[in-house]
Amino acid sequence: MHPENPSPTSSPQEALRAFREFARTTLLGHDAEFDSGAEPPLELYRPLHEMGLLNWWLPKEYGGAGFGLADSVDIVSELAYADAGSAFTLLISILSSSMVSLYGSPELKKEFLTAMARDGGYSAALGSEREAGSELINLTTTLTKRGDQVVLNGEKMFSTNSGFADYLIVFARSTGEREKAASYHAVLVPRDTPGTRVVKRWDMIGLRSAGTYQVSFTDCAVHSGNVLDGPGLKVIEVGLNSSRILIGAIALGVARRIRDMCLDYAIRKPLGGHTLIENAVFAGKLGQMEMQIDVMRNQCLAAAREYDGIMALDDAPAVLLQRGALRSALTAKMFCGQTGFQIATVGSEMFGGLGYTTDMPISKYLRDIRAVTIVEAGDDVLRELVFRRFVLPPDRRI
Numbered sequence: 001m002h003p004e005n006p007s008p009t010s011s012p013q014e015a016l017r018a019f020r021e022f023a024r025t026t027l028l029g030h031d032a033e034f035d036s037g038a039e040p041p042l043e044l045y046r047p048l049h050e051m052g053l054l055n056w057w058l059p060k061e062y063g064g065a066g067f068g069l070a071d072s073v074d075i076v077s078e079l080a081y082a083d084a085g086s087a088f089t090l091l092i093s094i095l096s097s098s099m100v101s102l103y104g105s106p107e108l109k110k111e112f113l114t115a116m117a118r119d120g121g122y123s124a125a126l127g128s129e130r131e132a133g134s135e136l137i138n139l140t141t142t143l144t145k146r147g148d149q150v151v152l153n154g155e156k157m158f159s160t161n162s163g164f165a166d167y168l169i170v171f172a173r174s175t176g177e178r179e180k181a182a183s184y185h186a187v188l189v190p191r192d193t194p195g196t197r198v199v200k201r202w203d204m205i206g207l208r209s210a211g212t213y214q215v216s217f218t219d220c221a222v223h224s225g226n227v228l229d230g231p232g233l234k235v236i237e238v239g240l241n242s243s244r245i246l247i248g249a250i251a252l253g254v255a256r257r258i259r260d261m262c263l264d265y266a267i268r269k270p271l272g273g274h275t276l277i278e279n280a281v282f283a284g285k286l287g288q289m290e291m292q293i294d295v296m297r298n299q300c301l302a303a304a305r306e307y308d309g310i311m312a313l314d315d316a317p318a319v320l321l322q323r324g325a326l327r328s329a330l331t332a333k334m335f336c337g338q339t340g341f342q343i344a345t346v347g348s349e350m351f352g353g354l355g356y357t358t359d360m361p362i363s364k365y366l367r368d369i370r371a372v373t374i375v376e377a378g379d380d381v382l383r384e385l386v387f388r389r390f391v392l393p394p395d396r397r398i
């Protein structure tokens with residue numbers, strides 16, 4: 001551990017307890033504030049850094065707590081139970097930092113991951129453009145080699161955390177490469193590099209305590225050592241494995257919150273001389289929800305364990321590049337997004353007319369959970385990817 005780092009909470013169980021305590025005491029019960037669209041409340045997350053738990057996945061050799069993805073599923077679920085936007089802000093740096101961890105040079109890793117663990121910073125990934133979101137093959141941001149530097153030009157449509165992140169992982173394309181795959185690159189850009197400009201923060205309909213930004217790059221030059229090692233489109237596929245699983249876990253946390261709210265309401269709601277909780281139709285709905293929640297959690301955990309298993313290999317970066325998107329990670333995000341939205345719909349009906357008012361936070365949960373099937377590629381695109389990679393006979397797979 002870095003000598004100046006806060007002491008990390010030692011075991012995964014202890015860390016989960018700390019996150020649950022943090023989520024229940026600091027985040028829970030502030031739905032209206034989180035839903036107001038105010039700036040991301042980063043100061044609120046500072047205690048996590050003081051406990052050594054901000055960016056809890058950062059490797060121990062750089063001063064992080066070094067927790068695995070399977071440990072992270074319940075952590076994100078606890079955070080999202082209290083506020084999905086906060087969970088999104090806190091987990092999304094895993095996408096960019098794990099790409100650095102796997103494919104950055106030793107110098108890059110030492111500089112940026114150590115600073116992140118020591119100072120409690122954030123990072124962001126910038127892939128999506130106006131015509132390239134789910135399908136990054138269409139991206140138009142250019143990378144030009146100039147001496148020992150690379151120069152970026154282009155505009156990125158959506159990028160979470162980039163308004164305050166310390167470094168950005170930007171995806172760009174060069175010309176003149178023989179092989180198309182070799183023309184896509186992932187480049188680490190320190191946030192204060194000249195030519196980097198936040199164009200605006202989007203006013204999203206959900207996850208409103210998070211910040212997602214449009215960012216432009218004009219003659220933005222960084223050292224060529226900042227280019228990550230590996231074909232850019234594969235590097236992001238690998239990075240997306242961890243964040244997709246944890247975005248699935250956001251749906252899990254929100255679904256658990258909806259279940260508990262429904263239960264609280266049913267205890268109090270009078271119905272024909274009884275209360276709603278005594279009603280068989282209500283019991284059936286909550287039984288169904290519990291089954292869905294259980295399978296969501298199990299799928300996230302199965303995917304996370306598969307990822308952790310690969311990460312434990314000596315040649316994990318190469319194995320991951322070869323495998324790219326893991327089926328379990330794709331299906332975890334898709335299943336959790338679709339099932340979570342069903343739970344939110346049933347939940348909103350449960351409160352009758354009240355469920356359609358802003359008096360009840362259910363509208364926030366519906367809007368928050370909607371994002372899961374959209375971010376990091378929409379379901380239409382992921383369905384096709386699963387078909388092409390895992391359903392077609394092996395000799396026809398792309």
Ligand SMILES: Cc1cc2nc3c(=O)[nH]c(=O)nc-3n(C[C@H](O)[C@H](O)[C@H](O)COP(=O)(O)OP(=O)(O)OC[C@H]3O[C@@H](n4cnc5c(N)ncnc54)[C@H](O)[C@@H]3O)c2cc1C
Pocket residue numbers: 124125126127128129130131132133134135158159160161204207212371374375376377378379380381384
């Ligand atoms: C809250 C939020 C945070 C985000 N954060 C980030 C971030 O940090 N970094 C980042 O890079 N991006 C980020 N994004 C962008 C996000 O990843 C993209 O919006 C998402 O991948 C969808 O891409 P798109 O917007 O280009 O839409 P498209 O994928 O173009 O979808 C538009 C429509 O076209 C359809 N479509 C597209 N391709 C196909 C196909 N092959 N077959 C059939 N139908 C198709 C879709 O189903 C959809 O109906 C964020 C977005 C949101 C909403």
